[in-house]
Each structure stands twice: as C-alpha cells, then as structure tokens.
Amino acid sequence: MAEPTPDREAVDEHRQTTANAAVYARLHETAEFEELRRRYRSFAFPATLAFLVWYLLYVVMSNWAGGFMDTKVVGNINVALVFGLLQFLTTFGIAFFYARYMHRNVDPLARQLEEQYNSEVPR
C-alpha cells in the first residue's frame, strides 16, 4: 500500500523545516540530553505536585476546617494566619531551591549541549 499523501495545504502551513532539524534530532537522542531531561523533570514535576497539593489543602481547610483554623497560637495569631504565612515561606523556599538545583545540575549540561549544537550548525 502506498504512503498516505500528506495534506498539501497542511504541510505548507507548518513552519518550514530548517537544515538544522537533523542536528536537533541527533542531540535529542544523546545520553546527555536524556540526562538533562531527567534532571529537570525529577525536580520540577514532584515539586509542582507538592506545592499544588499543599496550596489546595490550605484552600480546603480554610473552607471546611473552621474549628482548627480558628485555634489561637499566640495572642490574636491563629492557625489560619500561620498556615497562610507558611504558604509564603514554602513559595520562597521552593523557588530558591529550584533555582539552586537548576544552576548546579542542569545549566552546565544545557550549555554543553548548546555548544555542541553551535559547533554542528554552520553559522
């Protein structure tokens, strides 16, 4: 059976492929790139899940756990306020650790691959 004819118009409408497509494809298959993706995702994905769950927990507790949230901790400072301020703290913390992690573990590898790309593509 013959190959299905590609929709002519659809192909035209896509951005023209460049001569560099082959270079990208080659880089995509390297062990370095696999490692880069693994390192990025192994931080970004679990951290995203964690802060979303933590935030939704806060929203749900504010809605449906009044008794607990109203408990006073010290003076007029109640659990709800402490929980809210902890959201600020965790946001700052995750942002800081993400940046440090990327700087140490991902940026050097990304630079190495970018240099490889630059050396293979005629300027």
Place this chain on the structure above:
Amino acid sequence: MSSQTLTAVLFVTVVLITVGITFWASRQSSGTADFYAGGRSFSGFQNGMAVSGDYMSAASFLGISGLIALNGYDGFLYSIGFLVAWLVALLLVAELLRNSGRFTMADQLAYRMRQRPVRTAAATSTVVVSVFYLLAQMVGAGALVALLLNVESEALKALTIVGVGMLMVFYVTVGGMKGTTWVQIVKAVLLMTGTVLITVLVLSKFHFNLSELFQAAADNTGKGQKFLQPGLKYGVSTTSRIDFLSLGLALVLGTAGLPHILIRFYTVPTAAAARKSVLWAIGLIGSFYLMTLVLGFGAAALLDTGPDSKVAASGGNLASPLLAEAVGGGAGTTGGAVLLALISAVAFATILAVVAGLTLTSASSVAHDLYATVFKKGKTTEKDEVKVARIAAFVIGGVAVVLAIPAQKLNIAFLVALAFAVAASANLPSLLYNLFWPRFNTRGAVWAIYGGLITCLVLVFFSPVVSGSEAALVTGADWSWFPLSNPGIISIPAGFLLGWLGTITSNEPISAERYPELEVRALTGAGSEGAVHH
C-alpha cells in the same frame, strides 16, 4: 496647598516622568525585536522588576487591601493564590517558553503546529484576556480620580478613562517594549517604596505588634474574632465555599497563562535570566503581598469600614489611599494630604504602567500572529509589522476606552479574576501540552484554546454576576443557571479535556515529529533568539 492641588501636581509628575522615559526609549529602538521584546537585552533583575510591575496591578494594590479591610481574613486568600501561582510559571513555563518562542504566546505553539489556526486561536484569547484586564484597570482609574477629586461625575470619570487610554496608546506606539519595560521598572520602585512607607507607619501605631493590630481591627469593625478567621465572606453556604475553591484554582493556574506576563520572558537574553527574573518577581511580589496584610488590617483598624463608609462605597478600592491619609495625620492635616496625594499618584502610576503592558501584548499578537502570519503568510517586512502593531495598539486602546466608560459599575476584582479564569482555561492547557506532550497537535491546541475560552465566557454569562443577583450587571432580568461567580472549577478542566480530546481524534504526525526539536530547543536554548546588539 490643598490635597487636590497636591494630588494633581503629583499625577502630572508621574505622567511627565513616564512620557520622558518613553521618548528616551523610542530613540534607541528599531525593528521588531526591539518593539516586541525590548531587544532581549534586559537583565534578570531588571526584568524581575518589570514583571512585578506588570503583575501588581490596581487589583493587587487597591483591590486586595480593600478586600481585607472589608472581609478580614478572607481577603488574604487572594494574596496567597496570586503568589503561589508564580511557582507554576517558574517551574514549568518561564525558561522553556523563553527558549522556544520569539515575540508572542502563539510562537511556541506555531513551532510544531499549523500556523494559521493556532495563531488565530492564541491571538483571540490573548486579546480577550488583555481586554478584560484592561477594563478593570481603566474602571479603577476612573473611580480613583473621581473619588480623589471628590466629584461624583460620570463625565469626569469618562474623561479620565479617555485620558488614560490616550496615554497608554502613546507609551506603546512610541516606546514599544523597551519604553514599556522601563515604565514598569519605575512604577515597581514607586509602588514598593510607597507600600513600605505606609506599612511602617501603620505598624508604628501598634508598637510593631501584629497581634495588637489584629485586635484593633477586630474591635473597630465590630466583627470580633470572626474578622480574623476564614469564612466571613466565603463561608456562608456550600455554594460560596465551592465558589471560593473555584476562585482559588483560577488564581493559582491563571498567572502562567497571562499573555502580558508570558511575553516578558522574551525580554531577557537566556533561560537562566528568565529564571532569575521570576525569582526577583517572587521576592518582590511576595513582600508586597505580605504588606497588603498590614495595609488591609490597618485600614480595618483605623478607618470607618461600615456599610455607609467611603471605603465600602468604593468596594474597598480606596482603603489604601484613605489609610495613607489617616496615618499621615488624618483628613485636613498637611501630613495626611501629602501621604494621600503620594499614594494616589503611586496607584495612578500603577494603572498607567499595567495598561501599557496589556496594550502592547495585544497589539503584538495582532500584528505578529494575525497580520504577519495569517493575513500576509509571512510575506511582510519588519517595518510593516511594527506599523500594524502601532495601529493595533490604537484600536485596542479605543475599544478598551469605549467598553470601560459604560462598565464603570463593574467590580474590578471580578474582572481581574475573570481574566485569570480565562487565562487558566484557554491558555495554560495548550501551553503545558505543547511543552510536555509529544502527541499534542493542531486540533488539540485549537480545541483547548477555544473550548476553554468559550466555556469560561458562557458560564460567566449565565452566572449570578451577570444576572439574577443584587450585585449583577443586569438588573430586572434573570437568566442565570450557573451558581458560581468564578467558572474556573469547570472551565479549567474543560480546557484540558478538550485539548486531550482534540489531539487523540486527529492524526497529524508532523506535530509529533517536530516535538524533539522543540524539546531540545526549550531545554537547552540551542538556536534560540539572542539579544539584539546595536
């Protein structure tokens, strides 16, 4: 000098400074990369300031402290949602987008999809989100000026809106992204300085003891401990609780889909700089929202916030300026007049800067996505494209003015929360699918964008916000059947679901074939657009 004269002088100063910056920037700009992306030559810190400037709109500065002043603890929930949302932008979007796009949100979709349908869809949702956001700011400007000058005149409000509209078109058409970015930076500095000043003055009245401040707020409002606990506004019924959950979702997922925030990541030269700018933004915005807590409870403790008060009449929007007057010595004193004028001028600068950013975003998308690619099929010159962007800025400015004048009774917070819901429903699904799902294709992108957008708009139209409640836009008729005022809890999953459904029901191998190229580029920056050197 009376308070009004002083306010007028400071307003004029703000306008003159920003106009000066714009002229200065226009002399250093040429070509599309300058106009759309400020030459990609801003540092991470500078762009972080500009991102904060873009984000801390009238809704944040005037809105949140007002909501806290009126509703106590429940208002603080906005601050938290608006801040945590930045982690989505930081971890999943900012760096990858910076590497894979050029000027607009649609660029990274067009990287592997059919250009015309995805650019048309993305440009449509960009303009819709930006116009909702614009309306909120312009309505705020009208209300602010009218209440400050103590004249309740529709004509004056309309005149203010027209004036703001003319200024914003000027900033964008003359200064482009470079001018707009510098306006944001100056505004961010003014806003942070003003907020720190008022926060310190408020805290000094309570011996820098938060507990004492809260006690005073609970006493002064007459609501007691309830004022310090969640639920005063949203704990009324199960529907209001679900509404709050819906709002919470829209807030946390909306930021990373706001086009005027996304295109800011193109103004820096590398992904690392994009990351740094989000870090600065999180630091600045986080500190700012912590201070809104003090401003809001301070207003509740020191001002009259009863049902007939000036604060309540403005929907809380005047809580910050009136609080400034109170801590400066009160109405009629020199200190009070100076601080009131100062904070009002800061609020005005905030509004001007944000409308400029929003107009630029929509104009860029119309020129770059619709005109250059969809109409001209890429056969256009840079000069033509920038010319069209300028015309588009003019038209969008005009549309926003025309819509804002009759919209003066709309609630600002509602409009902004709606813009967040649209952004989260229409933009975020296609953005995330495109970056992380190889199989994703043109139909998926188009369905995700239009599906999220339409679901969102339809649900709002049939919600109690538009008809069937006391505070509705249309009184005297009731066609509401959707009980929530924020549609996020339905429309965001709808956007994701339709994006998935559209993808699996169409066969477009070319999109998947090009995913590796997009992925390499997004993660490594290989072949991405660099800074422009003059």
